[in-house]
Amino acid sequence: MTIAANIQQVKQTIMSACADAGRQDKVTLVAVTKYHTVAEAQAVFAAGVTQLAENRMPGLLEKQTALPDPKIDWHFIGHLQRRKVKKVINNIAYLHSLDRLDLAKEIEKRAVQPVKCFVEVNVSGEASKDGVALADVAPFIKKLATFSKIKVVGLMTMAPIDADDPTLHQLFKQLRQKRDQIAALHLPYAPCHELSMGMSRDYRIAVLEGATFVRIGTALFR
C-alpha cells in the first residue's frame, strides 16, 4: 500500500476506536519517520500529516533541513542526552521524553521559550525502559514548579512489545488515571490534559483508553 493509503487506514482505525469509546475529542496522529528516508517523510507531509517525530538528534536535523515547511510541528520522542539539548530544544514543538530532573535543568538553561513537554512514564516497570515510575510522577512534576521553560502538557508511555490486550488496556488506563490526578492539581505549569500513548501495534487500544496523541511509524510505511 502507499503511504497515503496507510495514513487513511490509520485515521479510520482511530475514528472507529473513538466511536467505540464514545469519544468526541481529538486524537493527533504523529508520524514517526525515524527509520525512513527524507522522501518518505515528504510523502507523509504531502498526504496531509503535519506532526512528524524523530527519536535521535541526527535524524531530526536531517529531516528538518530537508523539510523546512513552517506548517510542520516536530516532535522529539527519544531519550534526550543533556549535551544534545541545546541543538534540539528550540527546534521542536513537543518533547515526549522528559524523564529526569537533570534533563529539566538543562532545558531550563537552553530553551528560549517554554517547551511543551510530556513526562515519560514507565508504567510497566520494565528495567530496560526510560521513564519515571508511576508512583513518582506527581512528586517529579511538583519539582518542576520553579522551571519557567517547562510546560507539562501531558504524560507519555511506551507499552512492552509483548504485552497482551488486557495488559495493554490496563497499562494505558493507569496512565490515564495518573493524567487525571495531575490535571486535578491545577498546576499552572502542568495543565497535563494530553496522553501520548499508542504505537503501530497498540494504538487502537490506546485510543480506546483515551490517548490524545498516537505515535505511529511502522503502520504508515508497510
Ligand SMILES: *Cc1c(COP(=O)(O)O)cnc(C)c1O
Ligand atoms: C519508534 C517509536 C514509535 C513508533 O513505533 P512503531 O511501532 O513503528 O509505530 C513510537 N514511539 C516511540 C517513542 C518510538 O521510539
